[in-house]
Amino acid sequence: GIYLGNLLVFATDEHAKKTAQDLGLATFFDERIFGFIPSGAAKEYGDAQYALIMYAKVLAPLLVNVLGYDLLFADVDIVWNEDPLTIFQDKSHPFANFDILLQDDGSRSTRFAPYFGNSGFYFARHNDRTRYFFICMLYHADYIFYSHSHQQLMSILLPEMSSLYGLKVKTLQDVDYPGGFHYLRTHPLMRNLIDGSKKVPIFHWHWTASIADKLKYMKQMGVWFVHDKCYSEGEAIETKGGLSCCSTDPLVTCSYYDLPSIEECKDSAIMTPKNRNGYRFWK
Numbered sequence: 001g002i003y004l005g006n007l008l009v010f011a012t013d014e015h016a017k018k019t020a021q022d023l024g025l026a027t028f029f030d031e032r033i034f035g036f037i038p039s040g041a042a043k044e045y046g047d048a049q050y051a052l053i054m055y056a057k058v059l060a061p062l063l064v065n066v067l068g069y070d071l072l073f074a075d076v077d078i079v080w081n082e083d084p085l086t087i088f089q090d091k092s093h094p095f096a097n098f099d100i101l102l103q104d105d106g107s108r109s110t111r112f113a114p115y116f117g118n119s120g121f122y123f124a125r126h127n128d129r130t131r132y133f134f135i136c137m138l139y140h141a142d143y144i145f146y147s148h149s150h151q152q153l154m155s156i157l158l159p160e161m162s163s164l165y166g167l168k169v170k171t172l173q174d175v176d177y178p179g180g181f182h183y184l185r186t187h188p189l190m191r192n193l194i195d196g197s198k199k200v201p202i203f204h205w206h207w208t209a210s211i212a213d214k215l216k217y218m219k220q221m222g223v224w225f226v227h228d229k230c231y232s233e234g235e236a237i238e239t240k241g242g243l244s245c246c247s248t249d250p251l252v253t254c255s256y257y258d259l260p261s262i263e264e265c266k267d268s269a270i271m272t273p274k275n276r277n278g279y280r281f282w283k
Contacts, residue, residue: 002080002082002083003083004025007025007026008026008027008028008064009025009026009027009028010027010028010029010034010056010059010060011027011028011029011034012029012034012037012039012053012056013029013034013037013039014029015039016029016039017029022242023242023243024242024243028063033059034056034059036052037052037053037055037056038052038053041210041211043210044209044210045208045209045210047148048148050148051144051145051148051149052145054144054148054149054150055141055144055145055150057073057119057120057150058134058137058138058141058144058150059138060073061073061124061134062134062135062137062138065124065126065130065131065134066131066134068126069126070089070123070124070125070126071123071124071126072084072085072088072122072123073120073121073122073123073124074120074121074202075120075121075204075206077120077204077205077206077208077214078120078121078202078203078204078205079202079203079204079205079218079223080201080202081199081200081201081202081203082199082201082202083201084123084177084201084202085123087201088101088123095170097168098125098168098169098170099124099125099127099129099130099167099168099169100122100123100124100125100130100133100158100167100168100169100170101122101123101124101170101172102115102117102118102121102122102169102170102171102172103117103118103120103121103122103171103172103174103177103179103204104116104117104118104171104172104173104174104177105117105118105151105179105181105206106118106174106179106180106181106182106185106207107181111147111149111151111152111155112151112152112155113155114159115155115158115159115169115171116155116171117151117154117155117158117169117171118151118179118204118206119150119151119154120151120204120206121177121179121202121204129161129165129166129167129168130167132161132165133157133158133161133167136157136161137153137154137157140153140156140157141153143156175189175198175200176200176201177200177201177202177204178193178200178203178204179203179204179205179206179207180204180205180206180207180208180217181206181207183205183207183217183221183259183260184207184259187260187281190260190281191260194221194260194262203223205217205218216253216255216256217255217259219251219252219253219255220252220253220254220255220256220259220260220261220262220265221260221261221262222250222252222261222262222263223250224250224251224252224253225246225247225248225249225250225251226245226246226247226251227245227246227247227251228251229245230245231245250262254266254267254268255268255269256268256269256270256271257269257270257280257281257282258270258271258279258280258281259271259281260281261281261282264282265281265282
C-alpha cells in the first residue's frame with residue numbers, strides 16, 4: 001500500500017472537508033481563504049468557474065512550502081499505483097538535482113512552453129528558490145482570472161525563475177507518468193498498461209472536457225471504485241460510513257468502443273461520429 005500519514009487534503013468547502021474526513025484523511029479548510037471558491041464542478045475546462053477553482057492551486061502549495069516542507073502536489077483525478085516520493089526524495093537519484101519536477105502535460109501549445117508541464121502533478125523541494133516561485137504565483141494570481149488557466153501562469157513564471165534565480169526545473173518522461181493525453185492519443189501505451197507489460201506509479205486523468213467525461217473514462221478503464229449511491233454527477237452526496245462508499249473491486253462501465261477499456265466494449269457508442277473511420281480499441 002501507499003503511506004497516507006503525510007497526505008493533506010485541501011478542501012474548498014465544508015462538504016468537501018467532511019467527505020475527506022469521513023475517509024480518514026487529514027484535511028485543511030479555512031473559510032477566510034477558500035470561502036469564495038465555488039463548491040460545484042466547472043461545467044467545462046477553462047470556464048469562469050474553473051478559473052476560480054484554480055486559485056486554490058495557488059494557495060495550497062504556497063502554504064505547505066512556507067512551512068518548510070517538500071511537497072508533492074496532486075489533483076484529485078489521479079490514480080495512484082505506487083508512491084513516487086520514494087524516487088523524488090531519493091538523494092542518490094538524478095532527480096535530486098532539481099527543485100521542481102513536472103508531469104508532462106502532453107500539449108505542445110506555446111502557452112505552456114518551454115517545459116510543457118502539467119500543474120496538476122508536480123514535486124517541489126523546499127528552498128529559497130521554490131519559496132519565491134510560489135510567492136510570485138500568488139502575486140500574479142490575477143492572471144489566472146484573465147487566462148482561465150493556472151497552468152499558463154505557472155508556465156510563464158517557471159522559465160523566468162529559472163533564468164533570473166537559478167530555479168532548476170525538469171519535465172518528467174511522459175510515458176513514465178502518463179495521463180489523459182495518452183488515453184486519447186497513445187493507444188499502444190494504453191495496451192501495455194492494460195496487459196501489465198508497462199508499470200507506472202500514477203495515471204492522471206487530465207485532458208477531459210468535463211467531469212462527466214472523466215468519470216466515463218475512469219469507469220471504462222476499471223479505476224473507479226465509488227458506489228453510485230455515494231455520488232451524483234461526480235459530487236459526493238453520501239459519505240457516512242466513509243470507506244463503505246468504496247468498492248473492493250473496480251466498477252466497470254463501457255461508454256466508448258473506440259477508446260481504451262479494461263474489457264472489450266462491444267455495444268457502446270463511438271466517441272465522435274467522425275472518429276477514426278470505425279476504429280475500435282479492441283480488434
